Amino acid sequence: MCQPTRKPYQCIIPPYISDKISSSPAGDADLDIDPNRSGERRFRNKRKALSRLSKARRSLMANVYNADDAEEMIIELYDAGQLPILPGEMVWQSGQSPKPKEKIAKEAIKGAENTWSVYKKLFNRNSIDNMGMVIQQSIHYRENPRKAFANAFWDGSQMIYGDGDGLTFGSFTGDLDIIAHELTHGIIDYEANLTYKNQSGALNESFADVFGILVKQWTNKTSARRSNWLISDKILKGKKYALRSMKAPGTAFKNHPELGDDPQPAVMSNYIKMTGDDGGVHYNSGIPNFAFYVAAYEMAGNAWEKAGAIWYAALTDKKALKKSATFKDARKATIAKAKTLYGAGSNEVKAVTKGWDAAEVK
């Protein structure tokens, strides 16, 4: 029974969680029920505080806050000011007008908005944790103030972009598929949570590429057979270069003056055993990437419709795809999902099977 002195939200939230919310930086201001605030603002702030709780605690809240209660995207953009300080200074948040005019800020906001929309429209997913998590992004980041940062990454709670060195790499907000790739790493953390090493790590990378390219194809309305299947064809400077090719892994760049050749294998017989890069997660992801490309190409039409639905269903089924999943497990999971979604003898099942066969994952 609620005590009269407790605030309404405290009545439904276990005390140890409400204590955490109250002591969070946003807690005091955001969770007090102020009758002068609009309901929308109140809910947004409450959810923002929730999104800052740990994953485990948020899972406990799943029954209290239904994702359907308020499905609006909440994006926050920070400027790290070329320093290794995160998140940096807030420059914009959803609902604020006008939006920043700076190109990099605009790209980061648009990229996150498009990615949120694709996950919502195609898979009815409400943000990274499917509970309306605030999408936090920092631009102009450097790991070391004296060194240009040519990278983008997901740090476990937010997306971070460097400006590149201006010679080999431009700003890492320059390609929509990279923004979607990083956001997808967050989603993977909340779903299959694939261990970032060896084959499970390469699958983690591949799922991030798959949904990265799907967001790009959906935004540009490009069908599976018309897409170039290149990941990030703008950030790496030079018209003939991209970071990866899902259609032909190992061909995204050749004789690059700094990077040499694209080392990605497309088939299992060329799997690279290595210690660096967490066991070659960015190398061997070429194999499941190629399987997805073949499957989507065989299905024709738009890759986000059927192939995307199958891969998303596999990623979000923790029984089908465990943390330590191998490529064979991913084959089994996606074929099983194709059967469930489209029927055992369907063309979709045949296409997925053909994809994994082409990548020599049997």
Place this chain on the structure above:
Amino acid sequence: MKLTFTETGGLLGKTKKAEINFDISEKEYKALLKKIVVSPKKNLIKAKDAFSYFISKENENKKTKISINNIPGEFNPLFDELFNKLKVVI
């Protein structure tokens, strides 16, 4: 002292290495490592697509994972040189 510096990971996954001879005593090297080593607890936080950095000295089998976020000012020349000499090895 001959030092080997390795950068691995990142969105591209390429491994880069630099090897230099640097005027640094054993004591200074140990003091540096103490300040920039990545603690096992911090190492458990698995970022995705982040770079990892390692340093080792001549005749040392062990590579130490380090953070470049907060390099002591007196070692800036060392790291400037290491970064400048990084070359893709795989």
